[in-house]
Amino acid sequence: MNQQLVVALNKQLANWNVLYTKLHNYHWYVTGPEFFTLHEKFEEYYNEAGSYIDEVAERILTIKGKPIATLKEYLETATIEESNGQESAVEMVDTLVRDFQQVVADSRKIIEAAEDSQDQPTADLFIVMKTSLEKHIWMLNAFNKR
Numbered sequence: 001m002n003q004q005l006v007v008a009l010n011k012q013l014a015n016w017n018v019l020y021t022k023l024h025n026y027h028w029y030v031t032g033p034e035f036f037t038l039h040e041k042f043e044e045y046y047n048e049a050g051s052y053i054d055e056v057a058e059r060i061l062t063i064k065g066k067p068i069a070t071l072k073e074y075l076e077t078a079t080i081e082e083s084n085g086q087e088s089a090v091e092m093v094d095t096l097v098r099d100f101q102q103v104v105a106d107s108r109k110i111i112e113a114a115e116d117s118q119d120q121p122t123a124d125l126f127i128v129m130k131t132s133l134e135k136h137i138w139m140l141n142a143f144n145k146r
Contacts, residue, residue, distance in 0.1 A: 002117045006065035008110050009122070013056045013067055014077035015103055019085045020049040025083040026092045034089040037143075045096070045136070052129055054060070059122055079106075090144055097140045107133070 010111035023046035030038045057067040068077060080099045086105070087095060107130040 001064040001093065002113070002119070003065075003118060005055070005110070005122065006060055006063065006120065007114050008106065008113060009060050009065065010068050011077055011079065012103065012106055012126075013053065013060070014058060014074040015080045015099075015106070016049050017071075017074040018055045018078045018080045018082060019099060019103075020046055020053060022080075022083045022095075023049060025085065026096075029085070030089050030092060032089050034143075036091065038089055044093075048132065052077055055125060059125055063119065063122065093140050093144045097137055097144075100137050100140075104130050104133050104137070 027039055027042035027046060030042065031101050054124040059071070060067040068074065080102060083092075083095075110126045111123045111130070114120070114126070
């Protein structure tokens with residue numbers, strides 16, 4: 001078992017759990033002219049986050065690590081912050097872009113570490129996640145015209 005890789009995977013697990021909750025918050029509380037578009041998009045994203053949570057935790061178990069599994073551990077480990085509950089629709093989108101960029105940056109490190117450890121399944125998992133998030137970032141920036 002590569003302990004450094006397990007630590008990095010647990011950080012991603014924590015970030016995805018914070019994102020999962022944040023995306024629900026945004027889904028429930030988005031208002032304004034963008035409501036219908038963003039309400040549906042945030043649901044798509046939290047469903048994706050839910051699948052990643054399970055895949056990352058199961059990957060940690062597969063490589064003989066121990067996934068963190070409490071809200072306290074997620075909040076202590078995550079580098080992504082919870083929603084403050086006061087964001088406008090534009091701020092929600094901007095925050096998700098930054099959060100997704102953080103996860104992409106961390107994914108690059110995991111891919112490299114996994115490949116160095118001859119752990120192609122972990123690298124492949126994070127290549128797929130990174131690819132999806134890069135597209136989300138592009139689309140969210142286009143939505144906010146950035």
